[in-house]
Amino acid sequence: MVELAQKSSEARNARFGRVVSRYGIVLAFLILFVILSFAHQNFLSTGNITNVLRQVSINGILAVGMTFVILTGGIDLSIGSVLAFAGIVAGALVTGADPSNPFLAVAAAIGVGALFGAVNGLLVARFKVTAFVATLGMLSMARGATLLISDGRPVPNLSADFRWLGQGFVAGIPVPVICFALVFVIAWVVLRFTIYGRWIYAVGGNVRSARTSGIPTRMVTFSAYLIMGALAGFAGAILTARTTSALPQAGLGYELDAIAAVVIGGTSLVGGVGSVVFTLVGVLIIGVIGNGLDLLGVSSYYQQIVKGAIIVAAVLIDRSRNAQS
Amino acid sequence: MAMTINRRLMLGTLAGVSALAMGLGAANAQDKLRIAAIVQSLDTEFNVLWANAAEAHPLVADGTIELTVLDGRMDPFNQSNQFDTAINEGYDAIIFIPVDINAGNDPVARAMEAGVPVIGSNTLISDTDLYHAFISSDDVLAGEMLARSVIEKINGEGNVVIVEGMIGQSAQVQRLEGIQKVLAEYPNINVLETRTANWSRAEALTLVENWLISNGGDIQGVIAENDEMAIGSLEAVKAYGLDPATVPVAGVDGITDALLAVQRGEMMSTLQDANALAQGAIDLAAAAVQGDAYTPVAAVWDVNGGALVWGGGTEKQYSVPWVPVTADNVEELLALRDGA
Structure with a gap:
């Protein structure tokens, strides 16, 4: 009897440990949320929640793309530069006396981003260049190209229709948040319910067995970078609309925040394991920390330390989870 | 981290390209006045306006002065290396827009010691005595x-x-x-x-x-x-x-x-008057090398109808006045910008 009771309590503890490690990051987010709600009276105001969601939407869109890439076992360091290039392209189309249709500009930004993504994808999938190196090279090239086409100067005077994309509202919800929500839901459906989604996980999990089971592994890897590039272009258009000019120095270091969100969400850097839902939690954690510490008037230096500590903690939780399973 | 790596990469490419350019320049232009301008970063609009104004200086435009603009990429260490390059390549003078107020002192001292006059422009270093001369707005x-x-x-x-x-x-x-x-x-x-x-x-x-x-x-x-x-x-x-x-x-x-x-x-x-700061600095650099023989051409100087006293180009400090932007002058300023 006693033995039995002990065993079941052990089992319960083990189960409890699994739940904590699986949902630890969600728990951490909730705790953070509650603390900030008490720490500052305006944190929970509708205005601030809208504010945080709008602030995270750029990084959110990038992190969704990054989840695809990291699930295949890759990485994309070039997205900040690709975002800036796409922003300049979109800006150039909607500036001046005769602006193009804003949707054309967004489509152009997405297209240009996808083009950069395709080059990354070719280098990694076809020519077997390490993703880190291929995209590091692209980070530099895309930034140089951005400065070249913009002559190092912002593109001002964007049409009001285009700026709506960054500053407008639909039914009280900021347009960037709607864009992010759409991207997120589509990505979640694709990864969760389609064959293609399963291929992404399979390629990252074990590329050799994926190939033997008939999965077009090269195409799948290539497509992840293509999606990432397209989303970086989309984010570039939204950021440009938010800052009211296309800035050649936009997006510096954004790749790191996107990777951080994915890693905090527990997606494994070796690929095959993870979920875009947890990436969303990672995005929210980074956003809420930045917002909360700003509200409390804490130095931005501390924000960087806190963000770094959470990344390391997330990886440690991830490791203990892997050890258990 | 990625940014640092990015800068290094860019720096490497830049160093290679500029070394090549300098090599070609040195071969055919021994008698020309050669000036290196080390700027903060060509990612920022003000530095770009400054560089464009410098290139538009009449003597640079007609080829009498050979100007090379080196992009500091917002990195004091990078700028320090560019000073060494400019000294080794035998430039006649250096114009400097420092990234950091303190880290800029040492490279300026090195150049002055090597006999290359340094003219400060726009932002400053903490020890302005090190400069041959500087032109800035307060x-x-x-x-x-x-x-x-x-x-x-x-x-x-x-x-x-x-x-x-x-x-x-x-x-x-x-x-x-x-x-x-x-x-x-x-x-x-x-x-x-x-x-x-x-x-x-x-x-x-x-x-x-x-x-x-x-x-x-x-x-x-x-x-x-x-x-x-x-x-x-x-x-x-x-x-x-x-x-x-x-x-x-x-x-x-x-x-x-x-x-x-x-x-x-x-x-x-x-x-902030980028034209005056850039073209004025080029005149000061040329005067530092050629002395009394040099006549300034920038419009900012009193001798050319501007507001700033040239005084033979021998002063240590020149202060370019600020221009408050108002509803009355903004059209005119924008028109100038479109032409640039």
Whole structure:
């Protein structure tokens, strides 16, 4: 009897440990949320929640793309530069006396981003260049190209229709948040319910067995970078609309925040394991920390330390989870 | 980390290309006056305006002076290396826009010791005695003008926030000094927040959005140490539903977006005269090498009908006046910009 009771309590503890490690990051987010709600009276105001969601939407869109890439076992360091290039392209189309249709500009930004993504994808999938190196090279090239086409100067005077994309509202919800929500839901459906989604996980999990089971592994890897590039272009258009000019120095270091969100969400850097839902939690954690510490008037230096500590903690939780399973 | 790597990569490419360019230049232009301009970063609009103005200097345009612009990529270490390159390549003079107020001292001393005169332009180093000469606009004065424009608009009473530049740069240090001087005169001005947004529009946008939330919108004015951040702050103020006509936002530099915002009556700005700073520095560099034999050609000098006293080009310090951007002169300033 006693033995039995002990065993079941052990089992319960083990189960409890699994739940904590699986949902630890969600728990951490909730705790953070509650603390900030008490720490500052305006944190929970509708205005601030809208504010945080709008602030995270750029990084959110990038992190969704990054989840695809990291699930295949890759990485994309070039997205900040690709975002800036796409922003300049979109800006150039909607500036001046005769602006193009804003949707054309967004489509152009997405297209240009996808083009950069395709080059990354070719280098990694076809020519077997390490993703880190291929995209590091692209980070530099895309930034140089951005400065070249913009002559190092912002593109001002964007049409009001285009700026709506960054500053407008639909039914009280900021347009960037709607864009992010759409991207997120589509990505979640694709990864969760389609064959293609399963291929992404399979390629990252074990590329050799994926190939033997008939999965077009090269195409799948290539497509992840293509999606990432397209989303970086989309984010570039939204950021440009938010800052009211296309800035050649936009997006510096954004790749790191996107990777951080994915890693905090527990997606494994070796690929095959993870979920875009947890990436969303990672995005929210980074956003809420930045917002909360700003509200409390804490130095931005501390924000960087806190963000770094959470990344390391997330990886440690991830490791203990892997050890258990 | 990725940014540092990025810079290194760019630096490597740049060093290679510029070494090649210099090699070619040296082969056919021994008698030409060769000047290297080491600028902060060609990612920033002001530096680009400066570089374009320098290239448009009449003697550079007609080939009498050979000008090479080296991009410091916002990295003091990179700039230090570029000094060594310029000294080794035997440039006749160096024009310098330092990234960091302290880290710039040592490279200038090295060049002067090697017999290459260094002319400072725009931002400063802390030990300006090291320079052969320098031409700048008084950033303390800019800070004063900036703070005064906001404070006077709200009749010396209310809550303001200060958005700071990259900590440690001369423009940040001196503009803040000017702001604080004016704040001391107004006891009824309450500074709610002071933080850096690293000269960045996107960072300032987020920062001021959050400040507006944390203070429940009770902010009456925004003092931003440059125009990029002022524009970001302006967008945050508008997004919060406040009227920029009653919540004044001010910046410094006179970038194109700021001129447009002044035109719309949404913000205040003070123009830093890139033409005068760049072309004046080239004249000073040429005079440092050729002495009395050199006649300055930049329009900023009194001898050419401008406001600044040339005095034979032998002074240590030249101060280019600031131009407040107003509804009256903004059209004219924008027209000049389109031509550039």
